[in-house]
Amino acid sequence: QSALTQPPSVSGSPGQSVTISCTGTSSDVGNYNRVSWYQQPPGTAPKLMIYEVSNRPSGVPDRFSGSKSGNTASLTISGLQAEDEGDYYCSTYTITTMLFGGGTKLTVL
Amino acid sequence: EVQLLESGGGLVQPGVSLRLSCAASGFTFRTYGMSWLRQAPGKGLEWVSSISGSGDYTYYADSVKGRFTISRDNSNSMLSLQMNSLRGEDTAVYYCAKGYFSSHMDVWGKGTTVTVSS
Numbered sequence: 001q002s003a004l005t006q007p008p009s010v011s012g013s014p015g016q017s018v019t020i021s022c023t024g025t026s027s028d029v030g031n032y033n034r035v036s037w038y039q040q041p042p043g044t045a046p047k048l049m050i051y052e053v054s055n056r057p058s059g060v061p062d063r064f065s066g067s068k069s070g071n072t073a074s075l076t077i078s079g080l081q082a083e084d085e086g087d088y089y090c091s092t093y094t095i096t097t098m099l100f101g102g103g104t105k106l107t108v109l
Numbered sequence: 110e111v112q113l114l115e116s117g118g119g120l121v122q123p124g125v126s127l128r129l130s131c132a133a134s135g136f137t138f139r140t141y142g143m144s145w146l147r148q149a150p151g152k153g154l155e156w157v158s159s160i161s162g163s164g165d166y167t168y169y170a171d172s173v174k175g176r177f178t179i180s181r182d183n184s185n186s187m188l189s190l191q192m193n194s195l196r197g198e199d200t201a202v203y204y205c206a207k208g209y210f211s212s213h214m215d216v217w218g219k220g221t222t223v224t225v226s227s
Contacts, residue, residue: 036213038154045204045220046154051213089154091213096168098144098156098210 004029004090004101011107017078020104022090023071028099029092030071037066037075040103041086049088050075082108111135111216113205118221125195131188131205131218139163139183142209145190147201148220157203158190159210168210172198195225 005023012018022029022037029035037050048057050066053073063079073092077084085108090101117129129145144159158169158179167179178191188205202222206214 034212038214040154045217046214047217048213048215051215057215087153091154091156093211096210097170098159100154100156103153 003099004092006088006090006101006104008102009105009107011109012077012080013109014080014082016080017076018080018106020075020077020088020090020106022073022075022101024073024092024099025071028094029068029073032092033068034092035066035068035073036091037064038089038091039084039086040089041083044086046089077106080108084108111207113207113216113218115203115205115218115221118203118223120224120226121195122227123196123225126191126193127195127223129190129192129203129205129221129223133186133188133205133207136207138181138186141207142212143181143188144206144208144210144214145179145188146204146206146214146217147199147223148204149198149201152201155201156210159208160188161209192223195223197225199223200225 035053038046040046053068054066087103112134114132145157160179176194180189202220204220205218207216208214
């Protein structure tokens with residue numbers, strides 16, 4: 001059982017928007033603004049997509065956006081493209097450990 | 110270009126030791142915290158350990174505390190993970206990443222595979 005809860009799968013058609021949720025507690029997600037999101041296409045290493053809740057690293061399309069409300073963080077992908085398929089993981093931390101969600105498989109129909 | 114290249118993985122028997130290395134390039138290595146993360150076959154990401162830029166501070170997941178040791182050589186831009194008393198549940202792809210457990214991992218290596226089996 002993962003420390004952060006994500007839906008196992010989401011799907012959408014090209015051009016649509018999807019949102020992936022990440023639920024923690026008041027001791028982790030709710031307590032820190034250091035929620036990150038990672039994309040992992042099949043057979044590849046993870047890639048940072050969002051950091052500190054809503055910041056995009058250089059090179060990440062603005063179709064990817066992040067937000068947080070209370071103990072739940074969200075990643076929204078608008079204008080879905082086939083290349084967005086893969087697994088998505090949220091993460092945050094507590095005083096001495098880094099936490100991950102169990103991952104969400106995004107399928108572009 | 111920032112790059113991380115892991116090495117040292119392999120097939121080992123339970124109870125033995127293995128040392129992973131990560132060669133870093135393209136950034137000022139000594140100024141960044143570094144981490145090891147892993148992913149068991151068909152499973153999600155798991156943080157393993159982090160070390161501060163100076164090497165003075167280290168942190169470990171409970172699952173590896175007392176068995177794994179993270180270290181760094183800032184003069185050669187190398188990160189290491191000494192893994193002792195390996196178990197079957199340590200079987201995973203191990204990733205080296207630029208970043209600290211209390212922040213985010215902005216660069217990842219391609220990973221090295223460790224298989225623990227008799």
